[in-house]
Amino acid sequence: MEFSVKQISELIGGQLEGDGSRLVDNLGKIEEGKEKTISFLSNPKYEHFIYSSHAAAIIVKEDFQPKKKILPALIKVKDPYSAFTRLLEEYHTIVSYAKSGIEEPCFLGEGSQVGEGVYRGAFSYIGKNVKIGKNVKIYPQVHIGDNVEIGDESIIFQGAKVYADCKIGKRCNLQAGAVIGSDGFGFAPQADGSYKTIPQLGNVILEDNVSIGANTTIDCATLGSTIIRKGAKIDNLVQIAHNVEVGENTVIASQTGISGSTKIGKNCVIAGQVGIVGHIEVADHTTVSAKSGISKTVRKPHTILSGYVGFEHKKFLRANTIFKNLPELSLKVQNLEEKILNLPTDKKN
Numbered sequence: 001m002e003f004s005v006k007q008i009s010e011l012i013g014g015q016l017e018g019d020g021s022r023l024v025d026n027l028g029k030i031e032e033g034k035e036k037t038i039s040f041l042s043n044p045k046y047e048h049f050i051y052s053s054h055a056a057a058i059i060v061k062e063d064f065q066p067k068k069k070i071l072p073a074l075i076k077v078k079d080p081y082s083a084f085t086r087l088l089e090e091y092h093t094i095v096s097y098a099k100s101g102i103e104e105p106c107f108l109g110e111g112s113q114v115g116e117g118v119y120r121g122a123f124s125y126i127g128k129n130v131k132i133g134k135n136v137k138i139y140p141q142v143h144i145g146d147n148v149e150i151g152d153e154s155i156i157f158q159g160a161k162v163y164a165d166c167k168i169g170k171r172c173n174l175q176a177g178a179v180i181g182s183d184g185f186g187f188a189p190q191a192d193g194s195y196k197t198i199p200q201l202g203n204v205i206l207e208d209n210v211s212i213g214a215n216t217t218i219d220c221a222t223l224g225s226t227i228i229r230k231g232a233k234i235d236n237l238v239q240i241a242h243n244v245e246v247g248e249n250t251v252i253a254s255q256t257g258i259s260g261s262t263k264i265g266k267n268c269v270i271a272g273q274v275g276i277v278g279h280i281e282v283a284d285h286t287t288v289s290a291k292s293g294i295s296k297t298v299r300k301p302h303t304i305l306s307g308y309v310g311f312e313h314k315k316f317l318r319a320n321t322i323f324k325n326l327p328e329l330s331l332k333v334q335n336l337e338e339k340i341l342n343l344p345t346d347k348k349n
Contacts (some may be wrong), residue, residue: 001025001094002023002024002025002036003023003024003025004020004021004022004023004024005018005019005020005021005022005023005024005038005056005057005073005075006020006021008024008038008057008075008087009057009075011086011087011090012059012075012077012083012086012087013077014059014075014076014077014083015062015075015076015077016073016074016075016076017073017074017075017076018057018072018073018074019073020073022056022057022073023036023056024036024037024038024056024057025037026038027039027084027087027088027091028055030046030049030050030053030055030058031046031049033049033052033053033054033055034054034055035054035055035056036056037055037056038055038056038057038058038059038075038087039053039055039057039058039059039084040058040059040060040080040081040083040084041058041059041060041061041064041080042061042079042080042081042084050066050070050072051066051067051068051069051070053070053071053072054071054072055071055072056072056073057072057073057074057075058072058073058074058075059074059075059076059077059080059083059084059087060074060075060076060077060080061076061077061078061079061080062076062077062078064076096137096155097135097137097153097155099119099121099137099139100117100119101119101120102119102120103120103121103122103140104122105122105123106120106121106122106123106124106125106126107124107125107126108120108126109126109127109128109129109130109146110128110129111128111129112126112127112128112129112130112131112132113130113131113132114126114132115132115133115134115135115136115152116134116135117134117135117136118132118134118135118136118137118138119136119137119138119139120138121138121139121140121141121142121158122140122141123140123141124138124139124140124141124142124143124144125142125143125144126138126144127144127145127146127147127148127164128146128147129146129147130144130145130146130147130148130149130150131148131149131150132144132150133150133151133152133153133154133170134152134153135152135153136150136151136152136153136154136155136156137154137155137156138156139155139156139157139158139159139160139176140158140159141158141159142156142157142158142159142160142161142162143160143161143162144156144162145162145163145164145165145166145181146164146165147164147165148162148163148164148165148166148167148168149166149167149168150162150168150172151168151169151170151171151172151208152170152171153170153171154168154169154170154171154172154173154174155172155173155174156168156174157173157174157175157176157178157214158176158177159176159177160174160175160176160177160178160179160180161178161179161180161181161182162174162180162181163179163180163181163182163203163204163220164181164203165181165203165220166180166181166203166204166205166206166220167203167204167205167206168180168206169205169206169207169208169209169210169230170208170209171208171209172206172208172209172210172211172212173210173211173212174212175211175212175213175214175216175236176214176215177214177215178212178213178214178215178216178217178218179215179216179217179218180204180206180212180218181203181204181218181219181220182217182218182219182220183200183219183220184200184219184220184221184222184226184241184242184243184260185219185241185242185260186198186199186200186222186242186260198222199222200219200220200221200222200242201220201221201222201223202220202221202222202223202224202225202226202242202243203220203221203225203226204218204219204220204221204225204226204227204228205225205226205227205228206218206228207227207228207229207230207231207232207248208230208231209230209231210228210229210230210231210232210233210234211232211233211234212228212234213234213235213236213237213238213254214236214237215236215237216234216235216236216237216238216239216240217238217239217240218234218240218244219240219241219242219244219260220242221242221243222242222243222260223243224243225243226240226241226242226243226244226245227244227245227246228240228245228246229245229246229247229248229249229250229266230248230249231248231249232246232247232248232249232250232251232252233249233250233251233252234246234251234252235251235252235253235254235256235272236254237254237255238252238253238254238255238256238257238258239256239257239258240258241257241258241259241260241261241262241278242260242261243260243261244258244259244260244261244262244263244264245262245263245264246258246264247263247264247265247266247267247268247284248266248267249266249267250264250265250266250267250268250269250270251268251269251270252264252270252274253270253271253272253274253290254272254273255272255273256270256271256272256273256274256275256276257274257275257276258276259276259277259278259279260278260279261278261279262276262277262278262279262280262281262282263280263281263282264276264282264286265281265282265283265284265285265286265301266284266285267284267285268282268284268285268286268287268288269286269287269288270287270288271287271288271289271290271291271292272290272291273290273291274288274289274290274291274292274293274294275292275293275294275308276288276293276294277293277294277295277296280294280295280296280297280298281297281298281299282294282297282298283298283299283300283301283302283303284301285301285302286298286301286302286303286304286305287303287304287305288304288305288306289304289305289306289307291308292305292306292307292308293307293308
């Protein structure tokens with residue numbers, strides 16, 4: 001698929017300098033400089049690449065003036081990085097939605113409804129009474145359980161699984177291997193030391209514009225719903241347990257685990273390998289640093305949390321009490337030092 005430099009310039013609202021009729025069929029790094037590609041220059045330390053580039057066009061800042069002759073056309077914008085990001089989004093959309101039609105073999109259950117423009121890949125399975133909106137893309141080997149609802153323009157990539165009764169909003173994105181609605185980790189300890197399985201009867205709801213990474217698992221609720229609010233972005237290899245609620249526009253990085261019935265606020269940033277215990281709440285706009293452990297409710301918005309060390313529990317509790325008091329203890333030590341240094345000296349021999 002090809003576009004002219006002029007078309008791209010108009011798309012991102014840039015000022016074109018050079019040949020707008022040149023064709024672009026790919027996006028590339030400025031240091032590669034291949035023909036028919038478009039790139040961007042944001043960091044001045046990469047400027048020298050622009051003078052040897054054979055790209056069709058390069059996006060630059062409004063005030064950029066080349067120091068010598070260049071081959072590519074220039075598209076001048078206020079923020080080259082943001083403009084190029086928009087191009088990446090547009091390119092991704094075009095590629096993702098290019099698929100259409102029905103590949104065989106695939107299965108569609110009784111009573112299911114499929115909207116216009118839906119792509120169904122080979123070996124995909126759609127259960128009974130499923131409702132699928134317009135322009136949804138279901139890639140090969142996807143499993144969609146009974147009574148599932150999927151909103152317009154969502155994309156379910158290869159091998160993803162959506163269990164029965166779950167609801168997927170509009171423009172959601174499930175990467176390969178994601179599992180939505182698997183049983184929550186519910187087991188009741190018995191007197192003999194064994195565990196009895198607690199049936200998990202709820203579902204998972206993904207609101208609009210939610211992204212789920214590859215091999216991430218979101219468990220269904222024991223009762224009710226596990227809910228991922230609109231705009232949330234969840235990375236690969238994340239585990240979200242039963243009855244958790246993740247707030248709007250919260251981002252969660254890889255290998256994080258959130259235990260059951262915890263509520264995460266909106267616009268939170270949770271870094272990689274974070275562990276969060278169950279049955280607590282995390283306030284809006286909370287930031288959690290990588291490998292941190294959250295063991296109690298965070299009530300104050302805009303809190304930044306870091307750190308966790310695991311050792312024998314009673315020792316940990318005592319050490320943690322001392323650790324929290326270190327600023328006050330440090331001040332006491334400084335005061336004692338000053339008093340000692342100021343003690344009168346004995347002048348007698």
